[in-house]
Amino acid sequence: MKTARPLFDGMPESLQDALQNDDDIGRRMVWDLTAIGVYVNRIADLLGRRIGVTGSQWLLIMAVDGLGEGEGVSVRDVAALLNVDGSFVSAQSKILEEQGILRRSQSTEDKRLVLLAVTELAKQRLRVLDSAKSAIETHVCGELEDQSLQELSDSLITMRRRLGRAMLLVAAGE
Numbered sequence: 001m002k003t004a005r006p007l008f009d010g011m012p013e014s015l016q017d018a019l020q021n022d023d024d025i026g027r028r029m030v031w032d033l034t035a036i037g038v039y040v041n042r043i044a045d046l047l048g049r050r051i052g053v054t055g056s057q058w059l060l061i062m063a064v065d066g067l068g069e070g071e072g073v074s075v076r077d078v079a080a081l082l083n084v085d086g087s088f089v090s091a092q093s094k095i096l097e098e099q100g101i102l103r104r105s106q107s108t109e110d111k112r113l114v115l116l117a118v119t120e121l122a123k124q125r126l127r128v129l130d131s132a133k134s135a136i137e138t139h140v141c142g143e144l145e146d147q148s149l150q151e152l153s154d155s156l157i158t159m160r161r162r163l164g165r166a167m168l169l170v171a172a173g174e
Contacts, residue, residue: 033159043136050132051125053101060092064102064116065126072105072115083164090114101125 041055048058063081067073075093079086093116096102101122107113118126141149 065118068117072117075114
């Protein structure tokens, strides 16, 4: 009987064999990125549900909370971070504003910009999840040291840019 390899823990042996024997590291990487995306979205759904929002709204709130300082953060910056269309951020932020979770305001410097900020109500709701978020971050980062995390982050940023270009190529029919 075969023993599970640590890299593939939790996978059926047939899938382990297929991935282990596959010489195409790029294909394995795409499947790993796909699985990571599914996990992140599922975690967002579960955490969002705890404060009464969807997973997409949770990610939007986290982006605003993470980027927001001073007056707030622009819809454009949130959309860029989440890699979504600005109209999606605008529509969702209006819903979250009605729920008292986000505040929308005009920039004092440029009246065309809509700025988003997390409200005090949202901060109270988010505090309840601080320990869960901390536990998730600790578990995900595991034993990685700061240097390793920085290298991984840099590699993921490069991969994100390349995937963006690949999407444009596919959209152009190549």
